Amino acid sequence: MAIEAAETRSGSDVKTVCYVGTRWVDCVFAPYFSPDNPQKFTNVHKVFGASNVAKLLNELNASHREDAVNSLAYEAEYRLRDPVYGCVGLISILQHKLKQVQHDLDNAKKELATYIGPSAMLPIINHQGFLHQHPNYGASAYQVMPHNMQPMMGVPSGLPHGSLLIRACQ
Known part of the structure; x- marks a missing residue:
């Protein structure tokens, strides 16, 4: 099916029309599809x-049409590349790669912890009310605690599960 754009002039009114199949119609595509x-x-x-x-x-508000056309163009391109999954296939691949990178990062942090020791893996927080020296780790060790709370039964606190924060050696 051939679609061609042309301008028609009626007095001072200029409008774009498209030839779709066997008829000329007002062209809703012209502002969004460049020649x-x-x-x-x-x-x-x-x-x-x-x-x-x-x-x-x-059916769309004019302010949303350009985004819709760009989305349709992206989806159409990937549907033609991958007829089964389209752009969802690409999204799935990228999510899988992200999970793999996060897994590799976690493994690297664990390996790094075996080399540098626990004293170098302390949080760095700008809010001064939350930094307190921990009495068992020496003068340069800090723990994340509200200023009016102490650790209970010697249980370390402050780092979220799976996080590793490293401070530079002084």
């Missing part, structure tokens, strides 16, 4: 259909 990038429209048309996209755009 410099015809592949963008071709992809959207192949995946969603021009009439479906036109209906969608006409």
Whole structure:
């Protein structure tokens, strides 16, 4: 199906129309699909259909149309690359990579802790009311505690589960 854009002039009124199949229609696509990038429209048309996209755009507020077209173009491009999963496949791959990187980072922190020892893994917090010296670790050790609370039964506190904070050696 060929879609062509053309300008028609009626007095001082200039409007863009599109030729879709066998008829000329007012072109809702013209502001959002540049003639410099015809592949963008071709992809959207192949995946969603021009009439479906036109209906969608006409139902949207004008301020949301450009974002909708960009989203449709992105989804159409990835649907053509991966007909089964489309952009969801790419999102899944990126989420998997993120989990792997987080896992690798956790392992690196654990390995680093075996080399530098517990005294170098102390929190660095800017709020002075929460930094207190811990009596069992020496003058340079700090613990995160509200200024009016002490640790209970010698249980260390302050670091969230799985976190590792390192201070530079003085």
